[in-house]
Amino acid sequence: MFALLHLLLLLLSLSSHSIADEIFDVRQHLATVTRYDVVKDIVDSSYVPAQIPDGCEPIHLNLVSRHGTRAPTKKRMTELDRLASSLQAHIAEAKEHESLLEKAPAWLLGWTSPWKGKVNGGELVAPGEDELYDLGIRLRERFSRLLGDEYHPDVYAIKATQVPRASASSVAFAMGLFGGRGNLGPGKQRAFAVSTESRASDILLRFYDTCQSYKNYRKSEQPAVEKLKEPVFDEITLALSKRYELNFTRQDISSLWFLCKQEASLLDITNQACGLFDDSEVALLEWTDDLELFILKGYGKSLNYLMGLPLLKDVVESMESAIKANEEAHPSGSYEKARLRFAHAETIVPFSCLLGLFLEESEYSRIQREEPLDYPPKPPKRRNWRGSIIAPFAGNNMLVLYNCPANKSNKYYVHVLHNEHPVPLPGCNNSDFCPFEVFKEKILQPHLKEDYDAICTVKKQHAQKPAASKLSSAPSGSDSMELQKHEL
Template sequence: MAAPRRIVLLLLLLFSVVAVVSNAEETFDVRRHLSTATRYHIAKDISENSFVPSNVPDQCKPIHLNLLARHGTRAPTKKKLKELEALATRLKVLLENVKEQKSTVVPAWLRGWKSPWTGKHKGGELISEGENELYELGIRTREKFPELFSEDYHPDIYPIKATQISRASASAVAFGMGLFSNRGNLGPGRHRAFAVTSESRASDIMLRFHDCCQNYKAFRKSQEPSVDKLKEPVLNEISQELVTRWGLNFTGQDISSLWLLCKQEAALLNTTDQACALFTPSEVSLLEWTDDLEVFILKGYGNSLNYHMGVPLLEDIIQSMEQAIKAREDGLVPGSYELARLRFAHAETLLPFSCLIGLFLDGAEFEQILREQPLQLPPKPPQKRIWRASMVAPFAGNNMLVLYSCPANKSSKYYVQVLHNERPISIPGCGNSDFCPLEVFKEKIAAPHLKHNYHALCSIESDQSEQVAPISKFWQILSWIFPADATQSQKAEL
């Protein structure tokens, strides 16, 4: 009887293991693994650690808030639209090649598939889901900090700034509608008008510093082929798995395009049973990791220039805090000085700024970036990593730096609390606390970066010589074609 009983127990154990694996597969939500294409309501509930926020003393009151938010969920950009159109053509060819093979099991949706955005010629605009993300964030921000948002609106009290890219300025409008809802007399929602200001794209070193920094553009262009090489083995490995699984002759490029489709479908259409279902959870994790590598190298801790070019923004934030303190100590009443500075930009702004203040690092790594030493790349799954772009910069991702006045505190009267996606977050530069004495924040976190000058970091010294050289060659060619006198005449005419 002992042997049959052992067999029964083994079978029960086997069934329980299968059930655990099955449940793990079922609970895997691909929408949590879409890197920077992750929706905000999904991302803000992702928590990879057990960080316990500080208890802010009752006597401490918020006196100023700095917000930096990424735009909300947007439509595919023009470049992505073209890639999805090319994918439709490619899938048609792949299916033609296996048309006669009856044994091939092809997902039904692939046959005759067309991009949901077929016929769309312009892209990148804020969609209704993105509007809601920012509108609701505005409402929650007012509810969380009633002391700061009880005053009547004035552009000098609540300045709102956005880049000239329409999805950022539209996000600022959606946020403002939530923040000031029921504060005006416009329409049933009692909305009110408010100002959103923008700097020219050509000179916006505060919110589009990446667009104005020539050295960064050169660095990024030089690194993109290397990033593609890093991704290549993973894409090729997964392509072989999908060839075996579905019988279609996928290439690494096909996998990249299908992963793009998965992200767009899951984030924008909430569809996870088509392109995303082609991949196993472990494959999704690997694809997410390749995206995170790219973000890390080109926009994050992979190079100090990525975040040092954000120093004008950091300077502006420190200055706004000091102005709020001066206004308070000069005895100005609330409503006569700025209470919140609200900014709306892009992943290329939020990611570097998060790096500037040392988020998503452990203590040893923070010391490394202060010494401007390169960090190791995020470890490959199944190893765990702190750096996940789905948490760092999802759609509508944000950092809030809240300045508190603590008059009864003997050691420091002013503190900065950092909230990431509305949650207090550990600051390695401040002993892993989220509630940091302002002096420590300025000395340990801001000062090491503020020694850098944006224009010195970003200007290419050889610009002038590069501009002169083609002109000199042009005159040299003219001298070959025309005699000396004729060349002088040509110069005069030109």
């Protein structure tokens, strides 16, 4: 009897293991090229969100959202055309040894890029429009009282960067948010205003473009980041060359990984380029993207997120204005109730880091001291830092200001949501519902030692030359792979 029970347990174990293997969804592992709908509900099941007390009402909402799913840029489409030529050369070489083609996937024979001949790129595509439109509808339903006033640009301020996919995302979102409230067309839409700032001076949403110190840092560190990624690409290049008996190069693997991400996100094709890689290889390739994101846009250097201080200060100032209006009992419709921003992953990632998201509490004290953190652990180790969760297409942070009149000591609270779900703030005792004064003291104040100009002026950086890091000291290889830029 015991032997039979043991056998049954063993079979159950093997069965659950095979089920776990089957549920690996490559679409959830595409770093910042991940579509919103496949990851937005992935949450830490061990985290228990705070219970918002009865009587607390939202009085102001700040949204910082990335644009929706977009087409590849012209530069990337050119890369895919080069990939097609390279694959054709490998196939022609293999045809000289007919038996070798037996291992080559059929789709590779005569493959051409789905974007071949396309003149323009980088625009918001239909799935991206849906992502933002549906987000607008969900927020209208979730915060019906807060977002239910008659539209006015001073009540619901909509801001976007001066990039078409960002402004198009803001329009799709607002159509969802305000749909049915106007007189335009069968959907009863209404006109709304979207304000933009010149790329040359937008320190709120494109601070990475106006911060010269950051641009210099990124340019200088890219070769070292590339060097860190090389071993993974070399390993996978060798594995795929043996598996399919084709003479893939490291650049081929880099381009095939990019193609996998585009096919899976834009075309829902997962059995071609993505099918070349096994699950462990996808996990490693995802990690290389996450590593690059961490070093060049995230916690790898304090400059990456400190340049986002104007945005965080703008968020806090909007909350202070809402508190003032509430305290003075201004009539509804006479003050701003939401500030809705649409930008890029380069905006979302530093802003998330300023809030201290995706950290352990012990690490939060290090970023307050502006210390770089250890690199995200390599698979199969688990990590919190995943680009697919932090900044997928349409990824977003929401900070909702609540008025809790029954609580005399702390009347105003900030509810922090990432991709529409509560997330813990290490700076607020790992709670997602933080007293506003604590939010200012613990989240904003520690970063205010220097202002944006001091952080981003090159002359200032030269006067305070940092010590050499293990990253900048990494040697560069003569045969190094062209760095995959995220082009977000």
